[in-house]
Amino acid sequence: MPSTLLTDLPAYAELRALADSLKSASIQEFFSQQPNRVEQFTLEAAGLRLDFSKHLLSAAAHSKLIELAQQAGLAARATALLQGEALNNTEQRPALHSLLRAKQAPLSALRDKLEQVHSTQQRMRDWCERLNQGQHQGFSGAVITDVVNIGIGGSDLGPRLVSDALRFYHGDIACHYVANVDPADLQSTLLELSPESTLFIICSKSFRTEETLINAQVARQWVLNAGASEADLDKHFLAITSNLEAAADFGIPDQHCLPLWDWVGGRYSVWSAVGLSCAIAIGWDNFTAFLAGAERMDEHFQQAPVAQNMPMLLSLLEIWYCNFFAAENHSVLPYDQGLQRLPSFLQQLTMESNGKQVAQDGRSLPYHTAPILWGSAGSMGQHSFHQLLHQGTRLCPVDFILPLTTHTGMTEQHRFLVANGLAQSRTLLLGRSAEEAKAALLKRGLSDSEAEELAPHLAMPGNRPNTVISFEAVTPETLGALLALYEHRTFCSGQLWGINSFDQWGVELGKDIGMDILSRLEGEQKAAPLDPATEQLMLRWREAQRLD
Amino acid sequence: MPSTLLTDLPAYAELRALADSLKSASIQEFFSQQPNRVEQFTLEAAGLRLDFSKHLLSAAAHSKLIELAQQAGLAARATALLQGEALNNTEQRPALHSLLRAKQAPLSALRDKLEQVHSTQQRMRDWCERLNQGQHQGFSGAVITDVVNIGIGGSDLGPRLVSDALRFYHGDIACHYVANVDPADLQSTLLELSPESTLFIICSKSFRTEETLINAQVARQWVLNAGASEADLDKHFLAITSNLEAAADFGIPDQHCLPLWDWVGGRYSVWSAVGLSCAIAIGWDNFTAFLAGAERMDEHFQQAPVAQNMPMLLSLLEIWYCNFFAAENHSVLPYDQGLQRLPSFLQQLTMESNGKQVAQDGRSLPYHTAPILWGSAGSMGQHSFHQLLHQGTRLCPVDFILPLTTHTGMTEQHRFLVANGLAQSRTLLLGRSAEEAKAALLKRGLSDSEAEELAPHLAMPGNRPNTVISFEAVTPETLGALLALYEHRTFCSGQLWGINSFDQWGVELGKDIGMDILSRLEGEQKAAPLDPATEQLMLRWREAQRLD
Numbered sequence A, B: 001m002p003s004t005l006l007t008d009l010p011a012y013a014e015l016r017a018l019a020d021s022l023k024s025a026s027i028q029e030f031f032s033q034q035p036n037r038v039e040q041f042t043l044e045a046a047g048l049r050l051d052f053s054k055h056l057l058s059a060a061a062h063s064k065l066i067e068l069a070q071q072a073g074l075a076a077r078a079t080a081l082l083q084g085e086a087l088n089n090t091e092q093r094p095a096l097h098s099l100l101r102a103k104q105a106p107l108s109a110l111r112d113k114l115e116q117v118h119s120t121q122q123r124m125r126d127w128c129e130r131l132n133q134g135q136h137q138g139f140s141g142a143v144i145t146d147v148v149n150i151g152i153g154g155s156d157l158g159p160r161l162v163s164d165a166l167r168f169y170h171g172d173i174a175c176h177y178v179a180n181v182d183p184a185d186l187q188s189t190l191l192e193l194s195p196e197s198t199l200f201i202i203c204s205k206s207f208r209t210e211e212t213l214i215n216a217q218v219a220r221q222w223v224l225n226a227g228a229s230e231a232d233l234d235k236h237f238l239a240i241t242s243n244l245e246a247a248a249d250f251g252i253p254d255q256h257c258l259p260l261w262d263w264v265g266g267r268y269s270v271w272s273a274v275g276l277s278c279a280i281a282i283g284w285d286n287f288t289a290f291l292a293g294a295e296r297m298d299e300h301f302q303q304a305p306v307a308q309n310m311p312m313l314l315s316l317l318e319i320w321y322c323n324f325f326a327a328e329n330h331s332v333l334p335y336d337q338g339l340q341r342l343p344s345f346l347q348q349l350t351m352e353s354n355g356k357q358v359a360q361d362g363r364s365l366p367y368h369t370a371p372i373l374w375g376s377a378g379s380m381g382q383h384s385f386h387q388l389l390h391q392g393t394r395l396c397p398v399d400f401i402l403p404l405t406t407h408t409g410m411t412e413q414h415r416f417l418v419a420n421g422l423a424q425s426r427t428l429l430l431g432r433s434a435e436e437a438k439a440a441l442l443k444r445g446l447s448d449s450e451a452e453e454l455a456p457h458l459a460m461p462g463n464r465p466n467t468v469i470s471f472e473a474v475t476p477e478t479l480g481a482l483l484a485l486y487e488h489r490t491f492c493s494g495q496l497w498g499i500n501s502f503d504q505w506g507v508e509l510g511k512d513i514g515m516d517i518l519s520r521l522e523g524e525q526k527a528a529p530l531d532p533a534t535e536q537l538m539l540r541w542r543e544a545q546r547l548d
Helices: A010-021 A027-033 A059-071 A074-082 A097-101 A108-132 A157-165 A183-191 A210-225 A230-235 A244-250 A273-282 A284-303 A310-324 A342-354 A386-391 A411-430 A434-443 A448-458 A476-497 A505-521 A532-547 B010-021 B027-033 B059-071 B074-082 B097-101 B108-132 B157-165 B183-191 B210-225 B230-235 B244-250 B273-282 B284-303 B310-324 B342-354 B386-391 B411-430 B434-443 B448-458 B476-497 B505-521 B532-547
Strands: A042-045 A048-051 A146-150 A174-178 A198-203 A237-240 A329-334 A372-374 A398-403 A466-471 B042-045 B048-051 B146-150 B174-178 B198-203 B237-240 B329-334 B372-374 B398-403 B466-471
Touching: A010 A059, A010 A310, A027 A411, A042 A284, A042 A310, A048 A310, A048 A476, A048 B532, A059 A074, A059 A310, A059 A476, A074 A284, A074 A310, A074 A476, A097 A108, A097 A284, A097 A476, A108 A273, A108 A284, A146 A183, A146 A210, A146 A273, A157 A174, A157 A273, A157 A342, A157 A476, A174 A183, A174 A273, A183 A210, A183 B411, A198 A210, A198 A273, A210 A230, A210 A237, A210 B411, A230 A237, A237 A244, A237 A273, A273 A284, A284 A310, A284 A476, A310 A476, A329 A342, A342 A372, A342 A476, A342 B386, A372 B372, A386 A411, A386 B342, A386 B505, A398 A411, A411 A466, A411 B183, A411 B210, A411 B505, A411 B532, A434 A448, A448 B505, A466 A476, A466 B532, A505 A532, A505 B386, A505 B411, A505 B448, A532 B048, A532 B411, A532 B466, B010 B059, B010 B310, B027 B411, B042 B284, B042 B310, B048 B310, B048 B476, B059 B074, B059 B310, B059 B476, B074 B284, B074 B310, B074 B476, B097 B108, B097 B284, B097 B476, B108 B273, B108 B284, B146 B183, B146 B210, B146 B273, B157 B174, B157 B273, B157 B342, B157 B476, B174 B183, B174 B273, B183 B210, B198 B210, B198 B273, B210 B230, B210 B237, B230 B237, B237 B244, B237 B273, B273 B284, B284 B310, B284 B476, B310 B476, B329 B342, B342 B372, B342 B476, B386 B411, B398 B411, B411 B466, B434 B448, B466 B476, B505 B532
Parallel strands: A146 A174, A146 A198, A198 A237, A329 A372, A329 A398, A398 A466, B146 B174, B146 B198, B198 B237, B329 B372, B329 B398, B398 B466
Antiparallel strands: A042 A048, A048 A466, B042 B048, B048 B466
16 A cells, blocks of 8 residues: 655645745744744643744644644554554564553453563563562672663663663662673773672663674673683573573573563663663662653553644654755753753664655655754753854754753752753744844943944844753653653654654664675685775774784 | 855855766766775875765865865965964954964964963873872872862863773773753762862863852862861862952962963863863873874874865865755764764864854855764664664765774774774665665565565665774874864864854853843742743743642
8 A cells, every 4th residue: 555645645735835934934923923822832741741832833834734644644543553553564563662551451452462561571570679679699699789781772772761861769779781882881881890799681682683792792701700600690691582592592591581572663662671771770660650651641642632642743843844944953952961861862763763765665755754863961052062053054943851840959050950941942032133232242341343243243043943841850750751752753753754663674784784894804705895995994904903 | 354255266156066967976986987086085194094985076076175175275274273363253362272282382472372381281280190199188188089070061071072082091080070050960970979089170261150160069068068178178179260269269279270261262172271180080191192193183284285184175075065965964973982972072063163154254154054963982873873874865974983993902892893884884885776675685585576565665875975084093192183183174164164163152142041031930020021931931840849
């Protein structure tokens, strides 16, 4: 069945005309024309509050985007996702990450799967409690105090983010994360740890991810070198995998392996056993609260009408800027130090899901898909790249992520952070004309000609679109809801673009070419040379090894 | 004097025509047409090797870009920069960061400044040696073991990067970095430290940076709470500042203040006393080697003709893609875990320097300036956003940063990393046609119709431009050269765009608005309300405080 493309939807052409008419519109004028704009352009769900009033979006354009979503049948697509239709058509399977946080199966046909989920959760809970109660010992009898998660991509970014973000919920076990195949990553982590009291969690669905296995082998040897026997290894290793045989060959017995299923994509797997490391860090009750927050967002996503639907609205804004205003970027700025890794997590979620150029049916798409997502924890960017956000030439919509309270107890200092987050959002809206800049300079005592000359450098266009997602505090619940919000937003955008958000064929070829180059670096002679640039670089690499 | 704009240069129109003719050109065909392309499109300087053969750049376009640089007088601009002309015209001062790494003054007029630099370096050296030799004690007599740098933006990103990147050169003093005004940043850092053995370096040129001062006050109180008297404070605090009076009020005496000068911009200040924390971490000799590496790049920048000039070439490539191919992004992927913070450093360097829309003379620019720069340490992105690089719809040139050896001693594992870096560069070039993808699928045993259906999803366009910057190892010298390379590249691009790369007026207004909002959050009554969205968010914030 041919996919429906964005450009096939009747509202598309109307939106195009609307967008063209709004190219030089003023967001501030929208506020004047629409007295209840803030109330009308604010959504609430699952403890999150989404203010999208500061967008280049008239009431008419907003209504038309809602129509677009209706024409695309987004509500039905949400149901199809949550009920396990095989939406991942190139791999012929569903994307059922929402089932990982469900208390009840949405369909009786999913009961078996949900039972597997719940029995795995029971095992995760046992491990959490065992470790947090100091009941698990290493080969020497020492109690395990540190957990190292070895995984990459989806087996790393999610649990690392959750562990970081919920630092104030941590118990006594310290969790560490190693992802990079650069040996410096694992080496610097192990430097701080003792083999006797360290447990490794090897996260790899296939147990064939090269980067992860290479690091796992080093970790294994590190434990052996400290005096453990091969038989002791199981005390120091768990695996999250569906390849029990390979894990057993490594020395990890079945009862130390927690399963993953093919209906959970790597970048959607933090809710599964892949989340074990962060579940250990924050304790099982908090991990279930994290799941519950996501489940609330699932319910909202399924039940709320389009106009009130937070993931759908965020997705429509993405489409609005990407496909009608040619935006190539999207910035996410969490005003919370614990959420500093959110942009990295979202890079994988959005760019791996929707960084594609063919429709589900294989046709080339005639329009742009995922933008580049980037960002960092506020307030740091204010002393760095915000210059470009305010005065650069690029259209880059911003999501401000703004917890309203702090766990540190330092409320006065946190107030300064909140004031700055609000100020950046407001400044992007307001800007400052050259006349206003000149007046400010005259006030500072500059002469008229000095002020006249300098003013254009201080002028800022303003009218720069941004969203504020605020919530009372970073808790397991709000964090779960926030991540599920972006998951569903990503799915909706994929649906509107007509693409399969759940495969990632674009990363395969690089792996194959990597193995070919590796064998050549290892000295294997092959008949056909590679491209001259790669050959030259391999030569330089060989020279550098001799010099070593 | 009116600035020369990019579009004023005679080569601009010719490049526009060339670029149009190359819109569907094949980089692989360039390799066939130009037998020595790799040799011709490789530059070497200061221990770095720059391969730009995998670019959408014909030999003719390359020559024309060189002409553009000549017409813009880039060589003369380099001299003007290095010799201290007042290029920062809106602040009427030079940008003399290169003097911070000079052994000799390029002009006799700069001798006084250089003497100040060298005498400051002598003081930095004394502090490095004193601390590394365990001769500096805190209030209780305990030896200082930990240094915490408190600074933000340029007072943080540079020294943090250098300290991270040169981990294998560290001595016994551990260096920590706190930047975010979110109290969680400082609080989590202090948790691991003891006040008796911790020295703080407060980095703020004006000693008025709110974020830094707020954190510094907390640090000060932390030391006092541990039993230090006000008179003891000087044992625990150094300042890098030009505001001695404010530092003295804080409790830091003159002899504990190292100077900064108004001719050093924050984002160019790692070479100054701002680098003290990383100098302490790596030791003085290594810090001077870092300076020497940068100085070698300065010499190259000044002396090499345009066609051999590495910073100029990198800048021409930036202009080529931004202004002739409408690229909005640039990705930097260091295949080295220690360089994971390089993209953050470069975000400030490039986006704060060149994220502007007026010329030096204040005219609005009729073209785009700085792109969004983003990236992460390879290999992690391969399991994340590389999907978009390979199959997304965006033009995003990539710089691969590739050290050829490792300090870990784990050469076999490092080889895998290098192979992957090379493979990603090669894969971006090659891509894979739908026919090739189908053949690969048939080999895997798929039926003809299955393979036919799946092939478009595996197809990759290739022809995606990328640069490889390789060097033997991450050493103080190569790191210094690398950072200076990007500094001068940024300067050249600014010159070609006709902008002042050394001011940052765009960050001012947000600060003022931040103070206004803070006073409102603190309860101050003001006559005029803010925009309704900000008012609503302030209301929610107040509600959340009561709920706390």
